[in-house]
Amino acid sequence: MYRTNVLCCAGTGCTASDSALIYDNFNEALKKYGLENEVKVIKTGCFGLCQKGPIVAVYPDKVFYNHVKPSDVERIVSEHLYKGRVVTELELTDEDLITKEKIYDIDKIKFYEKQQRIALRNCGKINPEDIEEYIAVDGYQALGKALTEMTPQDVIDVMKASGLRGRGGAGFPTGVKWQFEKDQPGDEKYVICNADEGDPGAFMDRSILEGDPNAIIEGMAIMAYAVGAHHGYIYIRAEYPIAVQRLRIAINQAKSLGLLGKNIFGSGFDFDLELRLGAGAFVCGEETALISSIEGKRGMPNPKPPFPAVSGVWGKPTSINNVETIANVAQIILKGAEWYAGIGTEKSKGTKVFALGGKIKNTGLVEVPMGTTLREIIYEIGGGCPNNKEFKAVQTGGPSGGCLTEKELDTPIDYDNLIAAGSMMGSGGMIVLDEDNCMVDVARFYMEFIVDESCGKCTPCRVGTKRLLEMLTKITEGEGTLELLDEMEQLCYEIRDTALCGLGQTAPNPILSTLSHFRDEYIAHIVDKRCPAGVCKSLLTYSIDPDKCKKCSMCARGCPADAISGVPGKEAYKIDTSKCIKCGACMSACRFGAVVRK
Amino acid sequence: MKSLEDLKKMREAALKRVEMREGEKDYRVVVGMATCGIAAGARPVLNRLVEETAEKSYNCTITQTGCIGMCVYEPIVEVYGKDGEHTTYVHVNPDKAAKILEEHIGKGHIIEEFTVNAAQSKEA
Numbered sequence: 001m002y003r004t005n006v007l008c009c010a011g012t013g014c015t016a017s018d019s020a021l022i023y024d025n026f027n028e029a030l031k032k033y034g035l036e037n038e039v040k041v042i043k044t045g046c047f048g049l050c051q052k053g054p055i056v057a058v059y060p061d062k063v064f065y066n067h068v069k070p071s072d073v074e075r076i077v078s079e080h081l082y083k084g085r086v087v088t089e090l091e092l093t094d095e096d097l098i099t100k101e102k103i104y105d106i107d108k109i110k111f112y113e114k115q116q117r118i119a120l121r122n123c124g125k126i127n128p129e130d131i132e133e134y135i136a137v138d139g140y141q142a143l144g145k146a147l148t149e150m151t152p153q154d155v156i157d158v159m160k161a162s163g164l165r166g167r168g169g170a171g172f173p174t175g176v177k178w179q180f181e182k183d184q185p186g187d188e189k190y191v192i193c194n195a196d197e198g199d200p201g202a203f204m205d206r207s208i209l210e211g212d213p214n215a216i217i218e219g220m221a222i223m224a225y226a227v228g229a230h231h232g233y234i235y236i237r238a239e240y241p242i243a244v245q246r247l248r249i250a251i252n253q254a255k256s257l258g259l260l261g262k263n264i265f266g267s268g269f270d271f272d273l274e275l276r277l278g279a280g281a282f283v284c285g286e287e288t289a290l291i292s293s294i295e296g297k298r299g300m301p302n303p304k305p306p307f308p309a310v311s312g313v314w315g316k317p318t319s320i321n322n323v324e325t326i327a328n329v330a331q332i333i334l335k336g337a338e339w340y341a342g343i344g345t346e347k348s349k350g351t352k353v354f355a356l357g358g359k360i361k362n363t364g365l366v367e368v369p370m371g372t373t374l375r376e377i378i379y380e381i382g383g384g385c386p387n388n389k390e391f392k393a394v395q396t397g398g399p400s401g402g403c404l405t406e407k408e409l410d411t412p413i414d415y416d417n418l419i420a421a422g423s424m425m426g427s428g429g430m431i432v433l434d435e436d437n438c439m440v441d442v443a444r445f446y447m448e449f450i451v452d453e454s455c456g457k458c459t460p461c462r463v464g465t466k467r468l469l470e471m472l473t474k475i476t477e478g479e480g481t482l483e484l485l486d487e488m489e490q491l492c493y494e495i496r497d498t499a500l501c502g503l504g505q506t507a508p509n510p511i512l513s514t515l516s517h518f519r520d521e522y523i524a525h526i527v528d529k530r531c532p533a534g535v536c537k538s539l540l541t542y543s544i545d546p547d548k549c550k551k552c553s554m555c556a557r558g559c560p561a562d563a564i565s566g567v568p569g570k571e572a573y574k575i576d577t578s579k580c581i582k583c584g585a586c587m588s589a590c591r592f593g594a595v596v597r598k
Numbered sequence: 599m600k601s602l603e604d605l606k607k608m609r610e611a612a613l614k615r616v617e618m619r620e621g622e623k624d625y626r627v628v629v630g631m632a633t634c635g636i637a638a639g640a641r642p643v644l645n646r647l648v649e650e651t652a653e654k655s656y657n658c659t660i661t662q663t664g665c666i667g668m669c670v671y672e673p674i675v676e677v678y679g680k681d682g683e684h685t686t687y688v689h690v691n692p693d694k695a696a697k698i699l700e701e702h703i704g705k706g707h708i709i710e711e712f713t714v715n716a717a718q719s720k721e722a
Contacts, residue, residue, distance in 0.1 A: 084632065132611075257608075
């Protein structure tokens with residue numbers, strides 16, 4: 001029996017800053033101090049507060065250490081675990097994150113206070129590589145309940161009543177989707193978990209898979225029982241190695257315990273699960289393209305209908321749900337539809353996970369009830385923009401979504417409100433932009449992504465998005481005209497109306513939404529040949545204010561293009577604009593603010 | 599695993615491993631584990647507390663702290679209730695520790711003779 005548990009975050013973010021070594025060092029140091037039988041070190045999934053990683057939490061003391069380095073480990077062991085003295089320098093102390101002056105209690109961290117964690121309930125709490133820990137926190141109880149006490153139709157009725165909608169972005173009611181498949185004739189049916197998370201800046205699904213893989217296995221088994229399937233696929237990108245490995249471990253453990261396989265819980269229900277690795281094509285997140293990819297064909301979409309519920313993988317009825325959707329299933333079965341329907345707004349029930357990134361203090365993963373406002377997420381949980389910069393917009397929904405501005409910050413988030421505000425829920429990526437972001441450049445970034453990821457099957461997407469990118473590039477280089485802007489907008493509508501799949505139809509959204517909120521920035525690029533945020537290089541010039549210049553030569557020494565001349569101590573420095581490559585090195589080198597960018 | 603009963607059994611067994619990370623307990627038992635405490639024998643006390651709590655499922659968490667400042671009375675065990683009231687037990691040994699759990703945590707009775715007040719009045 002262990003007296004203390006030390007939880008090391010082993011999510012992708014913390015792993016990237018050496019948390020695997022921290023884990024090893026803990027085990028070594030505990031041995032050195034003879035504590036290996038008293039203190040257990042456990043790898044967990046993402047805590048969500050990635051900004052503060054690597055994170056180590058100590059229970060039952062509830063001490064939360066942040067920014068832990070491998071070299072700090074011995075101190076934590078010798079001081080805290082051996083002598084009982086908390087290492088206060090490593091404790092989370094940011095004023096905007098904690099409620100009391102000194103906290104010894106994880107539950108009092110502000111970052112978590114506004115959150116309600118259902119899909120993420122076990123992330124950062126249990127060891128994802130140990131199915132017994134999942135079972136200890138009520139794991140597989142819901143599957144047992146469904147198989148022994150409920151008919152498939154009961155399960156579907158509960159899902160319908162819960163109001164759960166697809167978390168991949170489109171928001172289709174999950175229970176209704178399942179009903180379609182169940183009502184199809186035939187006994188060969190399939191279920192698929194769509195883990196092909198591809199939006200730039202989104203990592204909700206990855207974190208769930210890494211932190212609680214068994215929740216996905218259980219959710220899929222319940223889904224299979226409801227629709228009458230006996231075989232499932234998890235389609236996951238190979239770029240998620242930690243998630244893939246933990247899923248493999250979880251599937252093997254579930255098989256060895258008989259929680260997957262034949263005659264589960266003696267109910268006569270058989271279910272088997274396979275992983276299918278994708279090569280990371282964005283379009284494979286589109287369900288018909290995903291099905292093609294599973295069948296070993298090139299990942300390209302097909303027209304709908306027929307919908308996958310009628311003719312999916314191998315031409316058989318198939319339900320496809322996103323990771324986060326499936327992560328909610330077991331909890332809904334266990335706690336009931338009423339409980340779930342009691343959370344959220346009238347038309348969007350439950351919670352939503354968002355990956356908070358960009359110009360935000362507390363980068364990380366948050367789960368909030370539907371109906372929470374953007375302001376609460378960005379300011380109260382996220383802590384606002386760093387360095388006192390002014391908030392400009394938040395991009396939601398990835399390359400298919402759009403931007404929302406200050407005006408929309410008090411909109412309660414749900415599927416319908418975000419669409420009404422000109423963006424979309426999407427899978428949950430939320431990228432905050434501040435005054436230093438150029439909106440034309442943001443649109444160009446997403447268009448570049450789409451051009452790279454277009455599968456090429458239909459002309460509007462293959463050719464149209466390429467043309468859009470060319471037009472945007474012209475504008476950012478100062479060669480745009482107002483006629484070009486009108487043409488570009490026209491082309492956006494044409495692509496939206498004619499492309500084959502969701503990827504193409506929504507591809508113009510980043511342009512349309514930035515045009516509607518920030519047309520003045522486009523005009524500034526076109527008419528004034530100026531980038532207001534100072535991002536688009538072709539429109540910038542650097543110069544040195546001779547009155548502020550202290551003739552110290554720091555700028556000239558930092559210039560990689562030898563474009564700055566002057567005499568130290570005697571003559572103010574000057575930039576030769578014909579040589580200047582606009583890298584900004586002089587601006588960061590100058591300590592007197594003498595370098596001016598226009 | 600063939601039935602819900604098996605799942606339940608496995609859950610019971612696994613629960614002890616994760617429960618210290620869950621929720622609130624009625625009592626918090628804190629052991630002074632600075633150099634003075636360890637030298638006076640706090641480690642076996644702590645281990646006994648952990649074992650007994652695991653075995654008998656007392657409604658408390660066991661944690662440790664540094665030097666409480668009364669080194670002469672070590673090993674010291676403090677019991678904090680939900681309302682913040684606390685009792686300080688001094689010169690605790692493993693058997694006394696087990697008794698404290700049984701009486702104080704289990705039945706809500708403070709063992710007066712083990713407390714710091716009793717030790718001080720004896721000296722006076």
